[in-house]
Amino acid sequence: MNGKLQGIIICGVTAACLVGVMAFLNSTSGKSDADSSSSSTAAVSSQDESVVILTKSSDDITSVKVSNEHGEYSVNKSESGKSTWSIPELGTLNANATAEASMISNLDGFKAKKLVEENVEDMSKYGLDKPTADLTVEYSDGTATTLHVGSVSPSNERYSYVSLDDEKTVYMVMGTKLSYYTDPVTAYANLTLLTKPSDDDWPDYGKETVTRKDLDYEMAFENNPNEIEGLSGQVMTEPIFSYLNITNSSATTHGMWGLTAQSCEVIAPDETAMKEHGLSDPFATVRLSGDGYDYTLKIGDPVYATAGDSSETTDTVSAYYCYFEGVKGVDAIYLVSADNLPWATIKAEDVITSLMTSNYLVDLKNVEVVYNGKKTVYEVESSGASTDTDSDGKTTAQVTKVTTDGKELDVDNFKTFYQYLMGCPTNEIYFTDPEGESYLTITFDRKDGKKDVMEIYKDSSRRSVVKLNGETSFRIQSTWVDTFVANMDRLLKGEAVDDNY
Template sequence: MKKTTKNIIIALAVLLILGIAAAVLMLTGTPAEEEAESSSSASSEAAEKLIDRSITEVKNIVVESAESGETLTLLPTKSDPESEENDTFTIEGWEDEAVLTSNVQNLAIRFYSVTPSKEIGTVQNLSEYGLSGDGQYKGTVTYTDGTKDTIIIGSEAGESYGRYILYNDLVYIVPVSTYLTQSKYEFIDKAVIAIPNPVTEDAEGNETEGQPELESLHLSGTNYPQEIHMGLSDDEVLSYDITEPIYAGANSSKIDGLIEQLQNVTASGVVAVQATEDEIEKYGLDEPVAIAEYQISGEKHTIRLGEKTSGLYGMMVDDNKTIYTIAEASVDSWANVSLYDLRDGFIRLPYIKSVQKLTVTAADGTDVYDITRIEDEERSTETTPYYNLEVSKNGKEIEYDNYQPFYQMLLGVSLLNEDIREPEGDPLLTIRYDYFDGKTEEISFYADPNAERRCIATLNGQPTGAVRSTDIEAILEAKPILAKNQPVKDED
């Protein structure tokens, strides 16, 4: 046999013997390893029952933070008045506040039901674990039987998830609540207002969710030297009217966005609970920049905004003394808007089939158009009648196809700005609407002495803004044409 071959066979034999020895060790283990495993198992088993109490045994829990200096006393309470026993926690002194009790319970349970992930044991230098003195946090649980448990919480553990704790002179690693390191204000609910949509029920009990209605709104504060009032409209086209400082239709899309922000209000944060006068002044809420007093779908609220800092307003709601912060983007629909932004772009939009009499007065005389509504039974429904119109002037028929374009010209006069100034002299044109329901409205247009191509418009005697003089001139040119029952062509 060659020497090389002999060496290979010897090497293979050695490897085979080592492999068998390794397998035996894996299957049987050495006495030293068995002892270590047994010790580790016993330690783990003992650690599972560090503290094992129930909420019904807890009188209170006091949590102290060395870093913030805050002390919270957690009290067992009922999540529902119908509950037979305490099943959650609140914060002492805040029993009447909007506390997120489930979050408080998440913090509390880690003090009376403790399962460590690892036992460190006795250590010589507690400061290495952040446990010297009262550590970073200290929790004291007082039970209803008079006994107590005290846990010192130190720094985050490096080798495992959780923090080091000291309990009965032994050090452990324990998972802690994420709410331990948060401010006490994080326990206040930031969902401040949530008005549900109205629900209607038919005769068969089927429910239908409707759209919210802004029944009233009053905007005031330093941003509103002229306070704005608005509410529901009885107009058949527009849903809302502005009633102060002028009377005008409201811009539907703007109001929809405003309703959305007032119906559901969620704060960005909380900076004070049961605020003092000094705290109210600190956040500018003693002289609010904007106040919204409103009613949506039967629910009333008042929101006050203070000073804005880094895009956040201080905010108080209703009579609550909690001071919140809220993002500018969450209140921009109402916090600092102009009257012109909120109003409709036209002076008035009366529905053509709501007007019983139309009176048009200018330098060339007054034209009065009487309208008769005739119900179309084929097109009407049980709840909504459909009308055809017959128009006459001085008893003579005016063709509807001539009347309608002229009426559209009247509605189409749009506002250029909210320059509210008293008019001078006599009006160039006056339009009076007499409605079937007995209401009347009157719009007049005056030459603007300060602007050659502008007219000042009034609604029911109140200045309402500036319009283009060319729009008025077009109506004045069309007025005698319709009076002769001839076709009127709208320039648009």
């Protein structure tokens, strides 16, 4: 973006001369803006040529009727006379009150950049013989003015030509001021599909399910039965039970609240419209239900990003067509950014934590390991439980003693051993039940009488399958098991535990 400044004095003098010549030509040629638009260099006037073309106050507006290529609609002041507006053509859709008010206030002292030509004989050269949009502004005194929008100015594409009523005078108006009246009625729909609650008003979490055509399993999320520091308040219950990574999972578990669209596409869609947008048989369906609410989000066909030449690509999805159920005022097909739809791409491995179980060592009575029929039991003694905390919320309980077969082990070395055990890899979920008997079983016995059981089966020379509490859940590298078994021997000998596999 940095330019080179060369010969600034000479260029300045030359530019000033060119501007003077062009200003003279424009003032004496008598040609209209449309006739002279082929000129490659436009004159820049230092004078303000703007002109107010709608002189009445927006406070006096009672209705604005719009007709454009997308259809017809009107924005009407409420019968109470207050500055609230309604658009009948939105039907039951929630309206964007800010957009409605802005549309009206935009007409207050409505200015054109300049007057282009008076007494125009051929309005077609400005596209005003067949306007792209007409808006009729009705006032409380019974008068009305119609503004016609013509073609875009070839000399400056940021502006378009307009005229009033049956007059033959043409003005130039900034395109952004006209977009209110060239847009479809869907531009005035509220794009918030589900309002995000305030921090003190979140509903109790119920259950969320995610089904998708490209997955052979359903994902389900429910409240975490145990409050565990650093983990999400929810857990995955389908296709496996697993704790969730709070950072990676929050958009999936809570993204429904506050979900917004980037545009409204079809109001009150019929079966044909739903089918055309891939919503009669959606690619993905997300249901979130709980006490007092039941929401369903249908995710249909994708919309792909465009390349530099404006052609559609086939490798990057920018948005999806969606339909939302369970909330009043959103009966429409919306286009929602892919960034707001984690359910369209998320997999179970993306959100689960690396912990197969969440047992604090201080809460355990013992850890029992059975490897190829040989049992080893590690007895754990501690000075409290994980629920014992100080004023800063830190656990005050400590492991005081670990023994196996009557032999006391180094506590710190056992903690390292247990840390390796808790880090059993969870990067591949797996559902096919293994054959045969488990060759390694690890049981976590807690002081409260509850327990977790990991059963490990041979799958191949390099892979093993893990059943967690009787459910086939993961497939892991067999080298992890080899290192674990070797660490049992190191622990007994008082050698440092290896945390690599």
